[in-house]
Amino acid sequence: MTIASIRRGYQIIRTVLHYGLDDLIPKHKSPWYFSFMRACLFWLRNKHKDKLPAERLKLAMQELGPVYIKLGQMLSTRRDLLDDEWAYQLAMLQDRVPPFDSELARQAIETELNAPIESLFDDFDDTPLASASISQVHTATLKSNGKEVVLKVLRPNVEANIRADLQLMSQGAALLERLLGDGNRLRPAEVIEDYQTTILGELNLKLEALNAVKLRNNFLESDALYVPYVYEEHCFTRLMVMERVYGIPVSDVEALKAQGTNLKLLAERGVELFFTQVFRDNFFHADMHPGNIFISKEHPDNPYYIGLDCGIMGTLTEQDKRYLAENFLAFFNRDYRRIAQLYIESGWVSENTDVLAFEQAVKVVCEPMFNKPLDEISFGHVLLELFRTARKFDIVVQPQLVLLEKTLLYIEGLGRQLYPQLDLWQTAKPFLEGWMAEQVGPKAMFDKVKGNLPYWSDKLPELPELIYDNLKMGRKLVGSQQQMLDRYLKFQQKSHKSNYMLLTSAVLLICGTILLSQNGTLWPAYLSISLGTIFWLLGWRSRPKNRKF
Template sequence: MIRHWPRLLQLWTVFARYRLDTLLPPPPGAAARLALLAIRLHPAWWLAGDNATRPDRVRRAFEELGPLFIKLGQLLSTRRDLLDPAVLDELEHLQENVAPFPVAEAKAIVERELGVPLAQHFARFDDQPLAAASIAQVHTAALLDGREVVVKVLRPGVAERIRTDMALLKDVARLAEERLQMRVLPLQRIVSDYERTLLDETDLAREADNTRQLRINFANSPLFYVPEVHDANDSREVMIAERIEGVPINDHATFARLGIDREKLANKGLTIFFTQVFRDNFFHADMHPGNVYVETGNPADPRFIGLDCAIVGSLPTDDQLTIAQILLSLIQRDFTQLVRIAAQAGWIPAGAPLDLIAREVRRLVEPVLTKPIDQVNLAPILAGLLDLARTHELQIPPQFVLLLKTLIHVEGLGRELYPQLDIWSLAKPLLKQWLNDRIGPKALLRRITEDTPLLIAGLPDLPQLVFDALTQMRQNGQWQSRQLAELKQMQRQLAASRRHDFLAWTGLLAGAGLLLAAPLGLAAVAASPAAVPAGIALVAVSLVWRLLAK
């Protein structure tokens, strides 16, 4: 941890300057209490002045601490059930109103990446940023043919700042796993995966590819629109995309003025989430309000707009099926089946008390299944499930964490958009349909139909394959017979060696006894004139015999 002292000192100073410790609940452990005490011992805590009471202090602190904390602020900004509304209103600015970097620097980056002066690529390039966030800022512009676009420009040095913070987090994760009994979560792998995810976000060429794929997945969709991406010379630092017209998902005043049906909008949002996760296995994993807009042209049937597709996720096929089955079991309140599915997937270790785990899951989760989203508080449920996982040494897959982060975003957006949203009733038919498409009779017939040409094509090779397999089995059997014979021979040799050792040690001990009879005062033995020669002979014969036997 010594190599992290400069960053730790900065964190200590910023937390003290803005007195962030006063926003936290009473810490549960001695180590946490010591950490809060250390913050208050910093001179900046006592010299905070107005910084200690300003409503924007959390936002300013997170901006000062860099992209990782800005991402945390974006996540917290969707959780009005966790923090004071005044703090959350300020955190919303982190979605797209972070302090921008100079426009001259942005223009220089664009010209360098495109390889031509701005005037040769754009009819107009606006100096005032449309938005600025943790990773990049966005300028509006017009192409030479008049089409309106947005130009996204990567912040200089942002990747290095992410690597610095993630190196610190990796060491913290290692200490937590080793000393705090946090092995239930593979924290080091989770941190490494998240570092890769964030660094992918600094590659705008990758974001452009993700956006194109998401646009293909939702082509002509009445639910979701993804802007068109324009050529930017495959740049990793510049991305050019179609400019869209819409309002942020948290612009409730506009929804009310236009008469937009917020219930329908919330239902569409949840449908989009499940469609991305299960139909496409390619989901937008950074769905804070700055990245989710709503078209206003047709208030009776509004459509979502997806922006900033830098962070996307996908699940291995087995985990995708497991999560769908677990969610469906949850909706049906079949907790025994839920735990059985998790055990079959390897999430629960062999020998764990499945009935006890099922009862604990039921106790934690069942009370919220009948409540609307505004009465559901995910925080204590997740804390209880994590404690359960730690107690029974459950293994949570790292890829599940990114999906969980996305679900927290979606649940927070749904809570704010339409508090009476019934997630479970909407999710049940979607999950049933997906599972039926994957493992139902039609899916089985489809796989057989798809595989039949390959099977037919392989029929001419079948006799040779059978012959080869039988030959291999015979050769394996012969090899196993030889191995078994060699093992039996080694057993016989080992048994003979042990007998030889026993006889040799017996002779050595007997000879030594005869030689030591006189010094030990055994008169009856020492009186015999043959005792010493006999002892010497026994020792010599035993040693020679054992050496020859080896």
């Protein structure tokens, strides 16, 4: 462990104790050495006793910096793990980071390009356009075509700092896991493992560039979403170059109204975009907060979204997609038994779960929602409520479902902000029903057959030989089985013959013994014993010698 790691570790411990987060561990689960170590750090006292635990956690994460802020933001979506108050507080975490020195940005960019900035770009602006916890954005113009571009570059040493924090997080999670025991609901080790996957993906700008290219290609013909062009030849692990676009931030509703934007159409397109990404493409933007979404300035009567920052993308298994679609349909059909069955069939809750009890719990949560107009029902909150209910039944939520839930909440929030009367069900139901029909109808069967045709056509020339080999093998098998049957029948015949003679022998010997005990003539007794002995010898010799078939 390096000096920097030790220093960072002490900083984390100091922050945790200053905000009294150690008080959150139940006393009866704290080992003796934990209390001893706490006593040794007597000068680090809880300075925020007047605040609620959830608020103290939020403030501590904010003080610890970007990695912990992002962790808190992720945790705020885990309603399967956290209660409402904790999730609400963590959702307020803001990632505000001052820009780093532009000279360091220049050095980092030139290191990745392996060339001076001026050899490829004109008008490089040293003042950053935007600054975040992981990266910083500068503007320039491409020499080759005169197009305006943005250069996104990682912060100096951000990888080492994040990996060091993640290592300390993993160690802390392992300790917390031992303190809380196996039955704890929070599952800290699992949460940190999921978080590592997410944040480490954001450290690779080449991967983000590839994600942006894929998302752009999925919507090339769309009038609902535009993803800026990525200059892949200038993209590396720590640098990404893409087209500069101009738009209105989606959160600036006043500016959108001022230019006469069709807000109803825009809100409906947001919902359609979400379901298209999830169910058609199985590749959805999982970080669609307002800072990453802009609205076009052209054609306000036919507006489209501009999507940025494709560092976090989500996918679902085909099974999860189907279960999710059925879940939404079952909810709006008030089929709570089906919802309970879907959770069990999908493996989200244990197969040993009491279906009736789970159904009743779902009904208690969902039925009151139908007292509201359909345009006030939130898909995101439906998922939240279902996850919260399933939490009592030891739900196991996959990381991708958490990303999906977070994205759906973002989309709904934006949609209702743009157009409060948005009826998500009216917009989504035709899409979901059409998708389900494609999955289970004749078209789905035809598509599966069509998809397998290349494999079958490749194997078709081998079919006669395969049939001949199988018939030959079948004939051998039949012959082998016939031989075994013949042996068995012979064995049975010999066995019956031997048993018959031994039984006759026993009867004759018994009769001879009885006659010998009588006071009459002795020759019948001798005859009976002699015949019994002969039958016994014949039966013994005729018994089957080989019992293997």
